[in-house]
Amino acid sequence: MGKAGRAEQAFPNAAPATTSSHRRCGTFVGNLVNGKCVSVMLLAVGVFLSALLMLLHLRASGGGVPDVPDIPTEIEGGFVLLVPHSEIASEDRRLEKEIYNQIGVPNSKVSVSMRPYDYTNTTYVKFCVLPDPRNTSMSIKSIDALRTSLIRLTLQQLNLSLTPCVFGNPLCLEILGFPGGITLMLPHNASHAGPVQPLFNITFDLTIREVREFLEEMKDELALILQKRPDEELFVKLTNMNGSTVATPVTVQVSISLRDHSNFLHSYRLKQLAQIIKAWSPRNLGLNTSIFGTIRDLKLSPLLEAFLPSLAPSLPPMPTPSISWPPISEPPKTNVYRDFLCPALVKKQNEATPHRRLMRVSSMVISPKLSAWLHRKYAFEGKMAAPTLVVPVPEKKMT
Known part of the structure; x- marks a missing residue:
C-alpha cells in the first residue's frame, strides 16, 4: 500500500492529462468530420444545380432528342x-x-x-x-x-x-x-446528270415562281454569254431562304455539266468561263433587266476563283456574241406580274369561257416582263412587232 501511495505521488497528474488529451483529439476529429460534410454538401449542391440547368436547357431545346430541331416547325x-x-x-x-x-x-x-x-x-x-x-x-x-x-x-x-x-x-x-429554306434543281432530271460543276451564284429580287416562268429565257441568254458548247448542259438551282416559292429574293446557282457524264470540264474551259463571267459582270451577265432586274451578290465558285487571283492584272474579255441588251440604268420594273398568282388558272378560264368579254390593252400595262419577252421573241423570229395582248376581264358577281 505504501508503494501504491508513492506511485500516486510520483504521477499526481497522469489521469487528468489523459482525459485532456482525449478531449482535444475528439475536438479535432469532430472538426475534421464537419469539414468533410460541408465539402460533400457543397459538392452535392453544385452537381444538383448543374443537372437542373442541363435539364432546363434540354427541355427548352426539344426534350434532348438529338433528331429534333430546336426551332418550332410550321x-x-x-x-x-x-x-x-x-x-x-x-x-x-x-x-x-x-x-x-x-x-x-x-x-x-x-x-x-x-x-x-x-x-x-x-x-x-x-x-x-x-x-x-x-x-x-x-x-x-x-x-x-x-x-x-x-x-x-x-x-x-x-x-x-x-x-x-x-x-x-x-x-x-x-x-x-418552310423553315430552313428550299432549293429547286432545274431541269428536274439534274439528279441524273454527270458531275455538275457550279460556276457562280447571283441573287434576284424575284420569286422562285417568277424565275421559273422565265427560266428558258434566262438559260438561253446565259448560254450565249457563257458560250455553251454542244457537249455541255446548263443547270440552275433556285434557293429561297424563307422557304417560299412566292417570296423574294431568290439565289440562283448556275452550273455546267458535260453530257459525257464520266468527265469534268477541262481547266482551260474553266479559265475561259472565269474570264467571261468577270468581263460580263458589270453588264448584268447579259440578262435582260426589264425581265430579271439588276443582279446582285455575284459570287464565283472557289473552282473559278482559282483562275482569277486577286493580285492578277485585269484579264481581257473573251470574244462573245454581239447582242444589243437594254441599258442597266432602266427605270425600276413594276410588280404587276405578281398579281397573277395562278397563270394556269387564267389559261384554263380562257379555254373554258371563250365567250367572255375581252379587253384589248397594251402589253406594257399588264406586265413589263411579259412585254419584253414577247418583243424579244418576235425580234428573234424576224417579225416587226409583238401582237396586242388579249386579256380576260374577270366576271363581276351579281349583287
Missing part, C-alpha cells in the same frame, strides 16, 4: 380549286385528311383554311403542316421528307390527288413557308 402551302367556296366550305376536315394522307409525316397534322379566290367559282386553299402535339417538334427526317414532297408537288413531279367529285383538281400549288 410549314405552309397553298393552291387553287376550280370549285365555288360555298360548295366546299364545310369540307375542311375532309380536305385536311386527304392532304395528310398524301404528304403527312409522323407526329404531324394538317390544318386548312379556305376563302373565295379572285376569279368566279374558285377557292384558294391555304394549308399548314404542324407538329402534333403542338408543343413538340417533328424529327429532322420527317421534315426532310416533307420538304421533298412539297418540292415535287411544286415541280408537278407529284400530283396532289383529291376527291374529284368534291374538290376537282388543284392548280398552282406553291410553298408559302
Whole structure:
C-alpha cells in the first residue's frame, strides 16, 4: 500500500492529462468530420444545380432528342380549286385528311383554311403542316421528307390527288413557308446528270415562281454569254431562304455539266468561263433587266476563283456574241406580274369561257416582263412587232 501511495505521488497528474488529451483529439476529429460534410454538401449542391440547368436547357431545346430541331416547325402551302367556296366550305376536315394522307409525316397534322379566290367559282386553299402535339417538334427526317414532297408537288413531279367529285383538281400549288429554306434543281432530271460543276451564284429580287416562268429565257441568254458548247448542259438551282416559292429574293446557282457524264470540264474551259463571267459582270451577265432586274451578290465558285487571283492584272474579255441588251440604268420594273398568282388558272378560264368579254390593252400595262419577252421573241423570229395582248376581264358577281 505504501508503494501504491508513492506511485500516486510520483504521477499526481497522469489521469487528468489523459482525459485532456482525449478531449482535444475528439475536438479535432469532430472538426475534421464537419469539414468533410460541408465539402460533400457543397459538392452535392453544385452537381444538383448543374443537372437542373442541363435539364432546363434540354427541355427548352426539344426534350434532348438529338433528331429534333430546336426551332418550332410550321410549314405552309397553298393552291387553287376550280370549285365555288360555298360548295366546299364545310369540307375542311375532309380536305385536311386527304392532304395528310398524301404528304403527312409522323407526329404531324394538317390544318386548312379556305376563302373565295379572285376569279368566279374558285377557292384558294391555304394549308399548314404542324407538329402534333403542338408543343413538340417533328424529327429532322420527317421534315426532310416533307420538304421533298412539297418540292415535287411544286415541280408537278407529284400530283396532289383529291376527291374529284368534291374538290376537282388543284392548280398552282406553291410553298408559302418552310423553315430552313428550299432549293429547286432545274431541269428536274439534274439528279441524273454527270458531275455538275457550279460556276457562280447571283441573287434576284424575284420569286422562285417568277424565275421559273422565265427560266428558258434566262438559260438561253446565259448560254450565249457563257458560250455553251454542244457537249455541255446548263443547270440552275433556285434557293429561297424563307422557304417560299412566292417570296423574294431568290439565289440562283448556275452550273455546267458535260453530257459525257464520266468527265469534268477541262481547266482551260474553266479559265475561259472565269474570264467571261468577270468581263460580263458589270453588264448584268447579259440578262435582260426589264425581265430579271439588276443582279446582285455575284459570287464565283472557289473552282473559278482559282483562275482569277486577286493580285492578277485585269484579264481581257473573251470574244462573245454581239447582242444589243437594254441599258442597266432602266427605270425600276413594276410588280404587276405578281398579281397573277395562278397563270394556269387564267389559261384554263380562257379555254373554258371563250365567250367572255375581252379587253384589248397594251402589253406594257399588264406586265413589263411579259412585254419584253414577247418583243424579244418576235425580234428573234424576224417579225416587226409583238401582237396586242388579249386579256380576260374577270366576271363581276351579281349583287
